Amino acid sequence: MSAQLFWHVVFWASFSAFTLVSLLIAVKGVAEIRLFLRELRSRDRG
């Protein structure tokens, strides 16, 4: 594999993975934030 092709693959793999994992965080993070806030509120009341 030439160096050019190698770096091409590295770039697209990085960019794709960054996009997909960011999407995952955006979606799954909402539920986690809700849970975190619920825990904070219940602790504040307690």
Added chain:
Amino acid sequence: MTAFGPLDWTIAGIALLLTLFAGLYVRRSVGSLEDYLVAHRGMGLYVGTASLVSTEIGIITYAYQAQFGFLAGFSAFVTGLITFVVCLAVGSSGFVISRLREAGIMTVPEYLERRYASGVRIVAGVLMAVGGSLNLGIFPLIEARFLAILTGLDPRHVTWVMAGLLAVALVYTAVGGMVSLLLTNYVQYVILATATVVVTLACLRATSWSAMTAAVHEHLDGRGFDPLTDPDLGIGFILWQLLLWTALMTVWQSVAMRSFSARDSATGRRVFTLTSVLFLGRAVIPMAWGIAALAFFSAGAPRAPEPTGERAAQMQELEATLGRDFRSHVDAGEIGVVLPQVERLSRLARETGSEAHAASARERREEIGMVAMPWMLARILPTGLLGLALAGLLAASVSTYAGYFLAWSAVIAQDVVGPALGRELDGRTRLWLTRTCVFGLTVFIAVWSLVYQVPGPAYFYLQVTANLFMAPTLVTIVAGLYWGRASRAGAYLSFALGAGTSLAYLIPSLQVGVATAGNLSWGLSALGMIAGSLLSPGPARPPSEVRA
């Protein structure tokens, strides 16, 4: 020059207000120092990952990574691969982070007191406070220039924008600490990731991958593809990066605080595993923007007539031209005008073996590399997308300031001022002290960024200031966790040798290269720990006894 308009300001302003609202929303939930510094250890996987990554991505990250890509081409990507491998390895093995999480500490130097002595904690705390503050101190300096180019604002007004950003970060960090950070970092991450993806697609649309490859071939004098043979990189640089990133992933306070804040050590490890992929993008994506800028401005460069005459006379003529016009061209974004002149000067200097002209060309190229990417974005992004890009950049910037304010203030308050007072402080006083340090650090950063000039590439300055304490901190922590014979004398010697060697890079007359200083500091830190521990076994608590 830039299509930045009211719509863009509105988009960026709304994003900033959303962040401030999120940060202040949870302010009432901070009751104790543990809430303030480690969010009551309630951080989950996805929010934790967003928090870690958004803290470690600022405008400055985009700026220096793009500069690195502009100067070193695709060879720069090797640092992204190193980051990925190290982060994945730390996440998979739990190396250092699991044991520190189980120790129940809130700052990294706190472990050093438990394992060695309170003096070691103070030494580490002072070095971290100095190195961390100096590291953070140039962020506004570089970011202000970036924002001035992107928005077209007068640099004097950008200073006020930077002051506003610092104030926003200060307000919610001082009030809500890590609890506010987790919430705001999630919002900020979503904004900055969206902007990153959009800007990348815009760069590729404006230049194309083949144009980028051709630009690296034509404009980097045969460099740009092989990091092993690159004179500025090479095996020494790669080795140093491996060590530095191992330290950054394990004992860099702002990163370590995320593993301390995790629900449990398994969650902490999973955060690092997921982060590895994002850290690869954190390096490679903006580096590609830098390469795209090289291609963009090379393609638009006017063909200047080749000068004739002796090469020495040509160099003198180029120096005179650059001395007269370089600054105004760079400030006007006329990169395509000055880049060919600098390249020609560099070529002639190489052919004649003139070190002075080579250094001059190199310095100018570094400066072009710092501004080429934002100038390209200002040209290629239309109204609306510029606002989205700015929103992403501001989110990145504010999250970094907030994360670092909290991290370094925690160290200053808990590991320097607190122990130096010589008496046990109650939780309320320690919380007050940390908040005061957040305020003091913000003022220092604002002042330092106004008075300091960065020597050489920002990437190297940032890594050397970090290395001031990274090598000895990791060495003493690893030895403390995994080597029963590690002693107090070894820890002191490790800090003395490791920090001293890093300082050598900052003294120009010593002419110590950045990678040499970096690697030496690692070698001497380890040597100091081994020699000190063997020669003076002294009292130190064995690793098994240092638990929460």
